[in-house]
Amino acid sequence: MRQHNGLVAALVLAAGLLAACADTGAQESPSAAPSAPSAAPSDPRDKARAFAQCMRDNGVDLPDPDPDGGFDTGGSIDRQSEAFRTAMEACRAYAPGGDLERADPERLDKARAFAKCMRDNGADVPDPDPDGGFSSLAPEDPDDPAWQKAYAACGDELGRPAS
Secondary structure, eight states: OGGGHHHHHHHHHHHHHHHHTSOOOOOOOTTSOOOOOSSOOSSHHHHHHHHHHHHHHTTOOOOOOOTTSOOOOTTOOOTTSHHHHHHHHHHGGGSTTOOGGGOOHHHHHHHHHHHHHHHHTTOOOOOOOTTSOOSOOOOSOTTOHHHHHHHHHHGGGGTOOOO
16 A cells, blocks of 8 residues: 555645645746646656656756655745746646646546545545645545555546556
8 A cells, every 4th residue: 555655645746736826816927937848748657757847947846756656845845935836837737636726527526526435435535625626635644544545445536547
């Protein structure tokens, strides 16, 4: 079950990143137009690498994902900074989990099904925000057997990458 920690971290990071940037109200600076890759890869691991590269290209020092597609930032990224918000806006389509802010009804239904499944399997997970993101998806202890069991049972609801 330990193999899912990287993916859990990726989902948590993506949910947190997207929730932090839902509506910043910031105006784009014409002198600092963000850059993004031209097309998002379809493979989740390639998409995670493209996301990391896009974030770096836009001024955020995000390391490459681990082999499971997860990110270990060590808490070093200030998600409230203007640089982060600008980079996230530029790279949103490449974020693990997709563009949750602009969730279509089907994606929102999947996020709700994931949250319900997690709760039904013993993990304390809130319902998604109306945009399909989770304001707080991170478990207090990602190694908690109850969380691991629930995620093993429910991760497919969000289309996790194959291990």
